Amino acid sequence: MATAMRSTRLLRLGFRHVPSLLFRGPLSPSPSPGLGLGLSVGRVGLVHLRCSAAEAGDGRGKKVSARLALAQQVMRDAEERAASAGSDPVPKITMDHVTVSFARSGGAGGQNVNKVNTKVDMRFNVEKAHWLGERIKERILQTEKNRINKDGELVMSSTKTRTQKGNIEDALQKIQAIIDAASYVPPPPSEEQKKKIEKM
Incomplete structure (x- = not known):
């Protein structure tokens, strides 16, 4: 219980002050791909932070492939050209x-x-x-x-x-x-x- 409370306090402080007595084991890197930081106390994991590059989306939270994003851009450009040309x-x-x-x-x-x-x-x-x-x-x-x-x-x-x-x-x-x-x-x-x- 005390360990969990200390973990919560660490998260709030943003890891600015880390009590040396809290950890029984060394810092270990995140085993998952991407940028991450894994902290462990013996066999009990405190927190796992993962940062990954933002991916293009369609505005509704869906991931969009690079090819689709390019096709959508070409489509928007075509619509703009057609609108700007008008009936001249x-x-x-x-x-x-x-x-x-x-x-x-x-x-x-x-x-x-x-x-x-x-x-x-x-x-x-x-x-x-x-x-x-x-x-x-x-x-x-x-x-x-x-x-x-x-x-x-x-x-x-x-x-x-x-x-x-x-x-x-x-x-x-x-x-x-x-x-x-x-x-x-x-x-x-x-x-x-x-x-x-x-x-x-």
């Missing part, structure tokens, strides 16, 4: 946003081949395109890095038609397709997809 129209590129140069077009072209400057080299400065959102610019810079020069310009060439006008339109359409792809925001996950993720 896809930006449209015009001749005011590009610079154009012409060169002689090679290949089949009849009597005008290598005589008329119909090849179009179009340059679009992605970094200075303030009319594009930051997310769109970042995606273009990432996906089209092989077409972007050191000045941050997306270079697009066209020799599709035998006229300058036709090749200008073709180059503009190619750049617009890149902008469309970069502007695409996938829809948020459906309720069915959410349920599947929760069951992981």
